[in-house]
Amino acid sequence: DARVTQTPRHKVTEMGQEVTMRCQPILGHNTVFWYRQTMMQGLELLAYFRNRAPLDDSGMPKDRFSAEMPDATLATLKIQPSEPRDSAVYFCASGLNRQGSETQYFGPGTRLLVL
Amino acid sequence: QQQVKQSPQSLIVQKGGISIINCAYENTAFDYFPWYQQFPGKGPALLIAIRPDVSEKKEGRFTISFNKSAKQFSLHIMDSQPGDSATYFCAASPLYTRTSYGKLTFGQGTILTVHP
Numbered sequence: 316d317a318r319v320t321q322t323p324r325h326k327v328t329e330m331g332q333e334v335t336m337r338c339q340p341i342l343g344h345n346t347v348f349w350y351r352q353t354m355m356q357g358l359e360l361l362a363y364f365r366n367r368a369p370l371d372d373s374g375m376p377k378d379r380f381s382a383e384m385p386d387a388t389l390a391t392l393k394i395q396p397s398e399p400r401d402s403a404v405y406f407c408a409s410g411l412n413r414q415g416s417e418t419q420y421f422g423p424g425t426r427l428l429v430l
Numbered sequence: 431q432q433q434v435k436q437s438p439q440s441l442i443v444q445k446g447g448i449s450i451i452n453c454a455y456e457n458t459a460f461d462y463f464p465w466y467q468q469f470p471g472k473g474p475a476l477l478i479a480i481r482p483d484v485s486e487k488k489e490g491r492f493t494i495s496f497n498k499s500a501k502q503f504s505l506h507i508m509d510s511q512p513g514d515s516a517t518y519f520c521a522a523s524p525l526y527t528r529t530s531y532g533k534l535t536f537g538q539g540t541i542l543t544v545h546p
Contacts, residue, residue, distance in 0.1 A: 319473075357538045418476045
């Protein structure tokens with residue numbers, strides 16, 4: 316049963332600290348998405364990778380957020396420095412992202428609380 | 431123009447009843463319309479999806495109705511069950527091209543509660 320995995324599942328940190336979230340996409344999927352979910356804003360797309368290349372990070376605050384794919388099995392989202400307004404659930408999703416195979420498979424999320 | 435507006439925000443239905451969630455969009459370039467279901471503490475999961483070349487798609491108790499001229503689509507859950515209690519998101523994405531990637535725009539979500 317192929318699944319997207321995310322670590323950590325929960326993270327509590329203090330303002331100003333660095334936060335790194337990790338995602339392992341489903342083997343064989345060539346696209347990875349990072350989303351942020353809050354009650355106020357709903358699901359927001361932060362970044363998108365295809366074949367490990369970042370194609371769209373327009374939804375990501377550039378001054379403190381960064382996203383990378385060091386290899387095909389690992390995607391990372393980093394916040395430095397973190398702020399209380401970053402508190403949210405961060406989802407990673409992967410897929411084949413082509414006509415006829417548009418389904419995005421979401422991981423269980425990382426619940427982040429910045430104090 | 432990229433927005434997808436979803437209503438209602440919350441919905442309470444009795445077991446066996448019909449749940450209806452509506453979405454409206456403005457971008458005529460949208461070509462793919464999925465519905466995602468999210469249970470507490472879990473990530474969203476694809477429930478059912480439709481393309482604008484058909485007006486209805488049914489999978490079990492779940493049906494999408496699509497009105498291209500009105501730019502609206504809706505999810506109908508027949509014989510609603512307590513296990514259907516979850517948050518439902520509609521979404522839309524444009525046609526895939528060599529330069530676009532079908533970015534999904536999500537609605538705000540509907541919290542469905544089905545009472546036994």
